[in-house]
Every structure is written in structure tokens, then in C-alpha cells.
Amino acid sequence: MFGAAAARLLRVFRGSLGHRAGMAACVWVEPGPKCLFDEPVRVRVGGLSPLQQVTLRAGLTDEKGEAFSSVALYRADERGELDLSRSPSLGGHYTGIEPMGLFWSLTPHTPFGRLVKRDVAASPLRVRIEVFDGHGGDPRELPERPLASCVNERWFMREGVTRIPVREGRVRGVLFVPPGDGPFPGIIDLYGSVGGVVEHRASLLASHGFLTLTLGYFGFDDLPKDFLNLDLEYFEEAVNFLRHHSKVKGPGVGAIGISKGGDLVLSMTTFIPHVTAAVSIGGCNANTLGNLHYKNMTLPGLGVSLDRIRFLESNLVDISEVTDNPKDEANKDSIIPLEKAEGHFLFVVGEDDKNWNTPLFAQQAVERLKENGKENYEILTYPEAGHLLEPCYFPFCSASFHRLVGLPVIWGGKIKPHSLAQIDLWPRIQIFLRKHLEKQSKL
Structure with a gap:
């Protein structure tokens, strides 16, 4: 699918041309023009003059029509070549040797833009890479005609991954099944207050061998319009649906969640049998944003104080101080009793999280586990990373x-x-999930 053979032939062809004077500039990515979205590529430029100064620009447009671009300033070597795995950027959106800098530094053209990929099956995100003579500045003010350009197609589903909409009992979501007979570790994927069903992370997990159900829990199909009153039995039904799939390696499954999804996966691991591994990204150690019911128990939503919202310029707000401290007397009933869990936790913390006080919440979760003699957790903290x-x-x-x-x-x-935190974190999540799910034997 990703044209590795074609890329090798192209490299041989280029090598046979040599580096003669007047050779037209060219830019390409290795190992080929197509890859998974989360896979690194090697960007190379040839046919430049020795020590020529150039500007590289990357750009894409997402499904909403939101445009993103990045620029970096480079100088060719004595042979008129650039290799972003060895050549340092001298300025622009980043500096230094950053092989994937053009990709991770893509910036929206309009304020408050966020990359969206809804249709993960039919089309990739196409990143166009262009080379311009000289050192430019604003990526939107470079010349109309570049010296060279190429397109890198970044897909979310590896060839053979199957996407299956799920409407089973009360369960609503989308299932991604890796190619092959399995069995595969099973994962439930949850996002936060965005609602609906978010597919990009689940499809990438399936591309790496995890049978993944991205689960809707409000604002989708016939599900509730909000999450003010959620029942954990719904999530238990989803767990049982997944673990009884013929290709899932049981008896347990894992769960990954971000933001509100982060505290939900902690509750799932605490109360629902067979959830044996949970990744909470930017989550809370207490139930948040509404009541959570399970059988004869209710965890109330953690308190908030809207008067602590800070209004910034351009109608931008800071809500980092709005959520109460779970250890305040009024909020103790909201705390998730993690010590009851038999499964394993991975707490992921961005130390500059401005959505809520994730470092404090993770610290309190770990303290509670330690106080109860539990060692079933790992924690990853990233300085200057956000929510x-x-x-x-x-x-x-x-x-x-x-x-x-x-x-x-x-x-x-x-x-x-x-x-860089995202680059470090993504394989660590997969290692954690495999560690606690792949050694199981299905009953």
C-alpha cells in the first residue's frame, strides 16, 4: 500500500543521475509517499546549489476546510542536498535537527483551529511539502511557484483493517478490527466533552494490532444528549460486547480515555470486572461533569466554581482553576475508589494542562493507591505539555x-x-496495553 518498492526504485534512479550542475531541485519522502498518520518519514531534498539557502513549507487542509502550514529555514550541504534527519533548521516554526518538525509544527491559519479527521477509512490527510529559494517568513507569503514539491499521504487505517459501525443492544460506536485471525488485545476508546464518536485514535490502534471499539456515550445516535447522568452499566455492556468478540484475546480488555474519558476509564477499571488496563490522559481521580450511577451506587460530579473562570483577550478563557479539589470535604464522595481495582493504571500528565489540575489529580490518585498498598500503576509526566x-x-x-x-x-x-511528548507517549501507551493484555489466556 505504501509503495516501499517504488520508493527504492526512485532512490536508485536518482542515484544514477548523480549531482550534475543545473540539476532540477526535487523533494521526496522515504520510505514512500504513503504511510500511516503516526509513522515517521524521512524528508530529503536534492538538486540544490551547494550551501543554497531554502525555505521548506508543509501544508494540509482538513475535512472542515481548516488550513494548516509550517515553515523551516535550511541550508543545503556542499553537494546541494538536505536530509531533515541530519540537517538542522535555522529558523521558522522550529530550530535544530527535527526529522518530523514540518509535520508536528503545522499551525492553523485561523485562530483556535483544531485538526479534525472524521472519515478515517476513505481518504488520508495529504501533506504537501514545498521547497522555495531563499529564507522566507510567513508560510502564506512565499512565492506561488516552489522549486520542488511532493505530497505525503498519511492514512489512519492500515490495509486490511476493517471498520464496523456498532449498534448492539444499547452499545453505539465503531469497531476497528486488525487484519488476520487474531486473537488481538481488545480496547475501548473514549474521548471527552466533544461528544459523538471520535475515530482517529481507535483506527490507529487497530492498525497496530489492537481490536478497538471507539465508544459513544452521549451526543451520538440515540444516546443521551449530555453526560449529566451516566450509568456505568452502559460501559459494562460495551466491555462485555468487546470481550466476547471472537477475535479478542480475553478474558480482560483495556480502556483508553482523554479528559472526561480519562476519569471514565478509571471508574470502569475500578467497578467493572474484566477491565484490566486503563490509560487516563489528562484525566481526574474523581468523577467529573455529572453523576455516574452503577447499580445502587452514585458518584456525584466533582464540584466546579464558575467564578474562577478567567477571561483573556480575543474571547479566550482559562478554566484551569474552575474545578474543585477532590479532597475538599464537599467533594470526597466524587473520588473514584481506585484501590478496589485489580487492573492496572497508566496516568498521563501534561504539567502545563490548562483544562484542569491534572498533576494534582494524578498525585492524589497515586497517593491513594500507595496508602492502600497498591502498586498497580505507572505515571508519565511531561513538562510544558498541555491537555x-x-x-x-x-x-x-x-x-x-x-x-x-x-x-x-x-x-x-x-x-x-x-x-515531542506526543511522540514519546504514543508507543508507551501501546507497550503498556500489550504488557497487561497480551499475556492473558481467554476463558
Whole structure:
């Protein structure tokens, strides 16, 4: 699918041409023009003059029509070549040797833009890479005609992955099944207050061998319109649907969630049998944003104080201080009793999270587990990373519209450390899930 053989032939052909004077500039990516979205590529430029100064620009347009671009300034070597795995950027959106810098530094042209990929099956995101003579500045003010260009197609589903809409009992979502007979570790994937069903992370997990159900729990199909009163039996039904799939390696399944989805996967692992591994990204150690019911128990939503919202310029708001401390006396009933869980937890913390106080919440979760003699956890903390830690190479989103607040909110983080955190985190998530799910024997 990704043209590795064609890329090898192209490299041989280029090599046979040599580097003669007047050779036209060219740019290409290796191992080929097509890859998974979360896979690195090697960007190379040839046919330049020795030590020529050039500007590289990357750009894409997502399904909403939102345009993203990045620029970096380079100098060719003595042979008129550039290799982004060895050549340092001298300026632009990043500096230094950053092989994938053009990708992770993609920036929206309009304020508060966030990359969206809804149709993961039919089409890739196409990143156009262009080379311009000289050192430019604004990516939108470069000449109309580049010296050279190419397109890198970044797909979300590996060849052979199957996408199956799910409407089974009460369960609503989309199932992604890896190619082959399996069995595969099973994962439930949850997002937060965005609602609906978000498919990009689940499809990438399936492309790496996880049978993944991205689960809707409000704002989708015939599900509730909000999450003010959720029942954990719904999530238990989804767990049982997944673990009884013929290709799932049981008896347990894993769960991954971000933001509100982060505290939901902690509750699932605590109360629902057979959830044996949970990844909570930017989550809370207490139930948030509404009541959670399970059998004869209710976890109330953690308290909030709207008077702690800070209004910034351009109608932008900071909600980092709005959520109460779970250890305040009024909120103790909201705390998830993690010590009851037999499964394993991975807490992921962006230390500059501006959605809520994730470092505090993770610290309290770990303290509670330690106090109860539990060692079933790992914690990953990333300085200068924000709330929205996505799979690697997703463009950094500093602020975007929050459906509950009704205004754009800041998410925290700085572009380079946040992006490098995503690159580090994504394989670690997969290692954690495999560690606790692949050694099981199905009953």
C-alpha cells in the first residue's frame, strides 16, 4: 500500500543521475509517499546549489476546510542536498535537527483551529511539502511557484483493517478490527466533552494490532444528549460486547480515555470486572461533569466554581482553576475508589494542562493507591505539555472551542515540548496495553 518498492526504485534512479550542475531541485519522502498518520518519514531534498539557502513549507487542509502550514529555514550541504534527519533548521516554526518538525509544527491559519479527521477509512490527510529559494517568513507569503514539491499521504487505517459501525443492544460506536485471525488485545476508546464518536485514535490502534471499539456515550445516535447522568452499566455492556468478540484475546480488555474519558476509564477499571488496563490522559481521580450511577451506587460530579473562570483577550478563557479539589470535604464522595481495582493504571500528565489540575489529580490518585498498598500503576509526566495529548504528529492545539463553556478555551502546553511528548507517549501507551493484555489466556 505504501509503495516501499517504488520508493527504492526512485532512490536508485536518482542515484544514477548523480549531482550534475543545473540539476532540477526535487523533494521526496522515504520510505514512500504513503504511510500511516503516526509513522515517521524521512524528508530529503536534492538538486540544490551547494550551501543554497531554502525555505521548506508543509501544508494540509482538513475535512472542515481548516488550513494548516509550517515553515523551516535550511541550508543545503556542499553537494546541494538536505536530509531533515541530519540537517538542522535555522529558523521558522522550529530550530535544530527535527526529522518530523514540518509535520508536528503545522499551525492553523485561523485562530483556535483544531485538526479534525472524521472519515478515517476513505481518504488520508495529504501533506504537501514545498521547497522555495531563499529564507522566507510567513508560510502564506512565499512565492506561488516552489522549486520542488511532493505530497505525503498519511492514512489512519492500515490495509486490511476493517471498520464496523456498532449498534448492539444499547452499545453505539465503531469497531476497528486488525487484519488476520487474531486473537488481538481488545480496547475501548473514549474521548471527552466533544461528544459523538471520535475515530482517529481507535483506527490507529487497530492498525497496530489492537481490536478497538471507539465508544459513544452521549451526543451520538440515540444516546443521551449530555453526560449529566451516566450509568456505568452502559460501559459494562460495551466491555462485555468487546470481550466476547471472537477475535479478542480475553478474558480482560483495556480502556483508553482523554479528559472526561480519562476519569471514565478509571471508574470502569475500578467497578467493572474484566477491565484490566486503563490509560487516563489528562484525566481526574474523581468523577467529573455529572453523576455516574452503577447499580445502587452514585458518584456525584466533582464540584466546579464558575467564578474562577478567567477571561483573556480575543474571547479566550482559562478554566484551569474552575474545578474543585477532590479532597475538599464537599467533594470526597466524587473520588473514584481506585484501590478496589485489580487492573492496572497508566496516568498521563501534561504539567502545563490548562483544562484542569491534572498533576494534582494524578498525585492524589497515586497517593491513594500507595496508602492502600497498591502498586498497580505507572505515571508519565511531561513538562510544558498541555491537555490535548494526541497520537504522535497531530498538530499542537493551543486553544479551541469548548462546547460546554461556549467559548474558546486554552488547553496549555508549548508547541515543541508538547509535540515531542506526543511522540514519546504514543508507543508507551501501546507497550503498556500489550504488557497487561497480551499475556492473558481467554476463558
